[in-house]
Amino acid sequence: MTKGFLSKSYGKTTSVSVRAHYDEWATSYNKEITENGYATPGRCAAALAQFSNDRTAPILDFGRGTSLSGLALKLAGFQVIDGIDLSADMLKVAKTTETYRSLELIEPNAVLPTPDVAYANIAAIGVIGAGAAPISVFHLLMHALPKGGKLVFSLNGHALADPENEAAINEWTKKGSANLLFKEHGDHLPGINLKSNVYVVEKT
Numbered sequence: 001m002t003k004g005f006l007s008k009s010y011g012k013t014t015s016v017s018v019r020a021h022y023d024e025w026a027t028s029y030n031k032e033i034t035e036n037g038y039a040t041p042g043r044c045a046a047a048l049a050q051f052s053n054d055r056t057a058p059i060l061d062f063g064r065g066t067s068l069s070g071l072a073l074k075l076a077g078f079q080v081i082d083g084i085d086l087s088a089d090m091l092k093v094a095k096t097t098e099t100y101r102s103l104e105l106i107e108p109n110a111v112l113p114t115p116d117v118a119y120a121n122i123a124a125i126g127v128i129g130a131g132a133a134p135i136s137v138f139h140l141l142m143h144a145l146p147k148g149g150k151l152v153f154s155l156n157g158h159a160l161a162d163p164e165n166e167a168a169i170n171e172w173t174k175k176g177s178a179n180l181l182f183k184e185h186g187d188h189l190p191g192i193n194l195k196s197n198v199y200v201v202e203k204t
């Protein structure tokens with residue numbers, strides 16, 4: 001089923017247009033994306049849970065949107081979830097849920113808010129790639145992790161079409177600064193026949 005905002009989601013190229021797009025989409029996002037079988041949050045949460053000994057440690061849900069990713073993390077057992085995003089209207093929807101410990105707005109390319117203790121786990125689910133955040137966000141999040149920390153993230157079929165996105169992982173693994181613990185190809189939005197890769201990367 002293709003309708004509404006989904007069909008316009010993969011061409012945005014600037015943070016201004018991305019923010020405006022998600023602000024406009026905020027109130028109908030959950031319905032449209034759920035109707036299309038949004039599978040990546042559950043896949044990411046399950047993948048990260050496999051490698052996390054302590055699910056009571058705070059986790060950052062970067063690009064949290066309306067909270068579908070946070071909800072999947074919660075269902076996988078993560079108990080303390082902080083969410084940040086650049087869309088104020090997505091934030092309003094997220095605030096109506098009880099998924100998060102804290103919710104913040106972020107400017108594109110801004111320094112991440114610093115928690116008292118660095119996040120042992122960070123998620124960027126459906127966030128990096130065409131129409132959303134640039135691959136520089138992957139590097140930002142890797143730098144924010146402590147050694148041993150884990151990043152779970154996804155690249156959908158549009159993001160995978162640009163080899164520079166997946167190559168960013170190799171930049172870290174080749175120099176021995178990270179291990180790729182998990183990589184799986186599977187459903188992203190079956191309703192529009194879109195797949196994604198899910199990755200779990202550990203900083204070393």
Ligand SMILES: C[S@@+](CC[C@H](N)C(=O)[O-])C[C@H]1O[C@@H](n2cnc3c(N)ncnc32)[C@H](O)[C@@H]1O
Nearest residue numbers: 022063064065068069085086087125126132133
């Ligand atoms: C497809 S939605 C995914 C939302 C949520 N993670 C989910 O799985 O439903 C992409 C989200 O990334 C956010 N986003 C895009 N670029 C961003 C950036 N540079 N920094 C923070 N959030 C960003 C958008 O505002 C939007 O809420």
